[in-house]
Amino acid sequence: MSSFSDDDAFEAAAAPQPSLSQQAMQARGAPYLDGLNVAQREAVETLDGPVLMLAGAGTGKTKALTCRIAHLLGTGRARPNEILAVTFTNKAAREMKSRVAALTGHVEGMPWLGTFHAICVKLLRRHAELVGLKSNFTILDTDDQLRLLKQLIAASNIDDKRWPARMLAGIIDGWKNKAWTPAQVPVGEASAFDGKGVALYSAYQQRLKDLNACDFGDLLLHMVTIFQTHEDVLAQYQRWFRYILVDEYQDTNVAQYLWLRLLAQGHKNICCVGDDDQSIYGWRGAEVGNILRFEKDFPGAHVVRLEQNYRSTGHILGAAAGVIAANKGRLGKTLFTEGEDGDQVRLIGHWDGEEEARWIGEEIESMQRGTRGNAALPLNAMAILVRASHQMRAFEDRFLTIGLPYRVIGGPRFYERMEIRDAMAYFRLAVSHDDDLAFERIVNTPKRGLGDKAVQTIQTTARSNGVSLVEGARLAVEGGLIKGKGGKALAELVQRLDRWHRQLREEADTHVEMAEMILDESGYTGFWQNDKTPEAPGRLENLKELVKALENFENLQGFLEHVSLIMDNAQEEEDDKVTIMTLHAAKGLEFPAVFLPGWEDGLFPSQRSMDESGLKGLEEERRLAYVGITRAEKLCTISFAANRRVYGQWQSQMPSRFIDELPSEHVEVLTPPGLYGGGYGAAGMGAEANPASMGMTSNLHQKAADANVYNSPGWRRLQARSQQRPVSQPLESRTMVIDMTATSSFTTGDRVFHQKFGYGEVMEIEGDKLVIEFDKAGEKKVVAKFVVSAAAADDVPF
DNA sequence: AAGTCCTGGTTTTTT
DNA sequence: ACCAGGACTT
Numbered sequence: 119m120s121s122f123s124d125d126d127a128f129e130a131a132a133a134p135q136p137s138l139s140q141q142a143m144q145a146r147g148a149p150y151l152d153g154l155n156v157a158q159r160e161a162v163e164t165l166d167g168p169v170l171m172l173a174g175a176g177t178g179k180t181k182a183l184t185c186r187i188a189h190l191l192g193t194g195r196a197r198p199n200e201i202l203a204v205t206f207t208n209k210a211a212r213e214m215k216s217r218v219a220a221l222t223g224h225v226e227g228m229p230w231l232g233t234f235h236a237i238c239v240k241l242l243r244r245h246a247e248l249v250g251l252k253s254n255f256t257i258l259d260t261d262d263q264l265r266l267l268k269q270l271i272a273a274s275n276i277d278d279k280r281w282p283a284r285m286l287a288g289i290i291d292g293w294k295n296k297a298w299t300p301a302q303v304p305v306g307e308a309s310a311f312d313g314k315g316v317a318l319y320s321a322y323q324q325r326l327k328d329l330n331a332c333d334f335g336d337l338l339l340h341m342v343t344i345f346q347t348h349e350d351v352l353a354q355y356q357r358w359f360r361y362i363l364v365d366e367y368q369d370t371n372v373a374q375y376l377w378l379r380l381l382a383q384g385h386k387n388i389c390c391v392g393d394d395d396q397s398i399y400g401w402r403g404a405e406v407g408n409i410l411r412f413e414k415d416f417p418g419a420h421v422v423r424l425e426q427n428y429r430s431t432g433h434i435l436g437a438a439a440g441v442i443a444a445n446k447g448r449l450g451k452t453l454f455t456e457g458e459d460g461d462q463v464r465l466i467g468h469w470d471g472e473e474e475a476r477w478i479g480e481e482i483e484s485m486q487r488g489t490r491g492n493a494a495l496p497l498n499a500m501a502i503l504v505r506a507s508h509q510m511r512a513f514e515d516r517f518l519t520i521g522l523p524y525r526v527i528g529g530p531r532f533y534e535r536m537e538i539r540d541a542m543a544y545f546r547l548a549v550s551h552d553d554d555l556a557f558e559r560i561v562n563t564p565k566r567g568l569g570d571k572a573v574q575t576i577q578t579t580a581r582s583n584g585v586s587l588v589e590g591a592r593l594a595v596e597g598g599l600i601k602g603k604g605g606k607a608l609a610e611l612v613q614r615l616d617r618w619h620r621q622l623r624e625e626a627d628t629h630v631e632m633a634e635m636i637l638d639e640s641g642y643t644g645f646w647q648n649d650k651t652p653e654a655p656g657r658l659e660n661l662k663e664l665v666k667a668l669e670n671f672e673n674l675q676g677f678l679e680h681v682s683l684i685m686d687n688a689q690e691e692e693d694d695k696v697t698i699m700t701l702h703a704a705k706g707l708e709f710p711a712v713f714l715p716g717w718e719d720g721l722f723p724s725q726r727s728m729d730e731s732g733l734k735g736l737e738e739e740r741r742l743a744y745v746g747i748t749r750a751e752k753l754c755t756i757s758f759a760a761n762r763r764v765y766g767q768w769q770s771q772m773p774s775r776f777i778d779e780l781p782s783e784h785v786e787v788l789t790p791p792g793l794y795g796g797g798y799g800a801a802g803m804g805a806e807a808n809p810a811s812m813g814m815t816s817n818l819h820q821k822a823a824d825a826n827v828y829n830s831p832g833w834r835r836l837q838a839r840s841q842q843r844p845v846s847q848p849l850e851s852r853t854m855v856i857d858m859t860a861t862s863s864f865t866t867g868d869r870v871f872h873q874k875f876g877y878g879e880v881m882e883i884e885g886d887k888l889v890i891e892f893d894k895a896g897e898k899k900v901v902a903k904f905v906v907s908a909a910a911a912d913d914v915p916f
Numbered sequence: 917a918a919g920t921c922c923t924g925g926t927t928t929t930t931t
Numbered sequence: 932a933c934c935a936g937g938a939c940t941t
Contacts, residue, residue, distance in 0.1 A: 207930065235931045257931090279937095334931050401928065506927050508933095528929085562917090569917045604917085683931065702928045724927055742928085765926070766932035
């Protein structure tokens with residue numbers, strides 16, 4: 119159990135207000151106010167009444183936010199535990215904490231600085247009984263949630279093919295984001311999920327209550343419910359939180375908005391920071407409307423605009439401004455810089471996605487050498503920002519081929535990996551035998567000969583006796599209901615669970631030793647050791663890391679409490695590598711050089727987004743474009759391809775409509791926009807690469823013509839290629855892709871290139887497996903079920 | 917109960 | 932093209 123020692127002074131008398139002269143004195147000598155610009159200073163020093171800080175990209179909003187906190191503390195306006203400061207991500211919370219600490223010199227404190235979810239957990243643990251939970255409730259992850267929903271769907275005789283659990287999870291999440299309890303779902307939603315959505319939602323909430331659990335959405339929803347139905351509880355917190363600060367306000371959903379509004383009604387000292395132009399999470403419930411409506415919601419609000427940008431050059435800001443200007447209903451900001459104009463944003467069209475990757479690879483290498491009249495840049499200074507994660511593949515393939523170090527951000531997070539979840543389920547079960555979901559997860563992992571039927575027997579036994587699944591399993595074993603190998607294994611499992619539980623209580627061993635023992639005795643470690651698939655060693659590595667992470671906690675329970683809210687994965691930053699990530703993942707980051715590939719209609723803006731959300735969707739895509747461009751400090755390169763393979767099919771592409779919105783004075787056109795394979799329907803042979811045939815009226819065409827780009831060698835090469843090569847064939851390929859089932863194509867001594875491990879040499883051939891010694895690590899690996907391309911060592915494929 | 921084949925779906929992602 | 936989950940087979 120977490121202790122509440124940091125806020126036990128909750129009901130203590132209010133802090134005495136310092137006199138004005140005292141404030142002025144303290145403020146004068148306040149080092150944290152140095153170096154703020156006029157707007158930032160206004161945002162920091164306006165302490166009475168609601169404040170909306172409209173902070174454009176790169177305008178120093180975190181600085182303003184942290185200085186405001188320092189100022190509140192420095193002037194004695196509030197004590198650290200009277201300030202509520204909420205962020206969306208753990209990363210942002212960490213950053214704010216450390217910056218406040220650096221400004222004020224107090225390392226700890228600020229117990230109420232955290233993510234919405236972390237703060238809600240803290241609150242909900244104190245008031246859980248008001249929504250029918252116990253204080254030690256567990257927080258379900260998405261897997262548990264889905265397993266539960268699947269059971270409910272199966273129980274209500276719905277065709278789970280047409281109505282999958284994932285869809286229901288999405289619907290329920292959406293409702294929770296809107297702060298609708300089952301009773302509050304409006305009648306207009308009655309047809310959701312084959313008309314049974316609301317009933318299933320209600321059943322789901324009941325199941326959660328029975329399990330003493332809640333999901334992520336509940337953390338907020340329950341707190342909103344409590345605040346709405348228990349005036350005394352609300353009043354207590356309204357009194358306590360003298361100042362409220364909110365980061366990324368444009369990303370708040372309805373539930374978060376209600377939560378904030380309820381809390382802010384006490385002192386009305388709420389300061390929201392956000393940028394309506396950077397709202398890119400509408401698809402997961404964020405309401406830009408919240409920030410647009412701020413002045414209505416909080417009468418007397420003071421709006422401060424941070425418009426001086428410290429990140430990007432003039433041309434980059436100009437290009438970004440041109441794109442975002444096409445959106446309607448903005449609050450409006452005009453970013454400016456006192457720095458240089460710098461290089462124009464570059465725009466280049468390519469024949470296909472592979473050529474785009476090839477060109478960007480070369481460009482990165484040349485920037486690394488410092489050509490183009492710019493200083494040499496380390497790879498860490500460069501990023502490729504894509505719309506959809508499948509675009510990353512082309513770059514990975516290419517960079518592996520030329521040996522360019524890269525780092526991919528995103529993908530499955532550490533705590534979402536299968537092996538980590540399995541291990542956690544064992545830990546959860548050892549701590550509490552009541553955790554039915556954890557039991558279901560691991561009962562047959564590793565394989566114990568317990569199939570659907572055995573699991574069903576356990577479930578019915580448990581239900582008819584009104585006990586948990588572990589107890590049900592015990593009864594089933596004792597009653598001889600499960601026979602043979604499975605029965606034996608189950609008996610053993612139950613026995614071990616008992617012993618682990620006892621040992622945890624007795625604290626005979628440290629929790630780290632216990633964790634290792636649990637993984638060992640359960641057979642889970644052995645399960646992966648015996649697995650010969652190439653990912654098995656990585657999984658074992660992850661398990662080791664998990665055990666190592668345990669060392670930072672007092673006990674297993676404490677670890678489990680924290681982990682459910684921290685889905686971060688730490689990235690090693692010290693290596694010099696190019697970063698590849700999605701535009702969404704790039705929000706809040708900055709890089710000297712940014713590449714924005716794949717600017718093609720349908721891909722970016724995404725067709726699906728436009729289909730599903732129409733103009734609203736398009737505007738969000740446009741904000742994404744804005745976010746992308748404004749990540750760049752010095753160099754920004756936008757590109758598109760005329761042809762792209764989509765789900766294995768070649769498709770001719772239209773340049774993104776956003777390209778036409780780029781103001782030409784801020785753009786350097788390397789090849790003309792409008793390059794695409796002869797228009798729609800003509801994908802295939804000899805597509806025209808002549809701007810005259812494209813019917814595009816981009817303001818950039820003339821510019822391209824003026825620059826004589828159409829006569830440039832690059833353009834001629836494109837034209838020549840377009841005439842030679844059918845679209846359905848890869849451009850030029852010297853790598854031969856060989857399926858490992860055809861090992862006969864190899865002989866020992868062959869040089870090979872592997873997508874994951876790089877270059878190597880075939881040492882032995884064993885049936886359908888190759889034993890390859892890879893150059894890089896000098897280690898031998900048995901490779902099976904992998905695609906290997908043949909490549910001569912001296913002939914690096916281009 | 918476990919291994920193999922087939923089908924459908926494929927934007928973005930935090931907590 | 933590629934993956935995951937479910938139906939189907941052993």
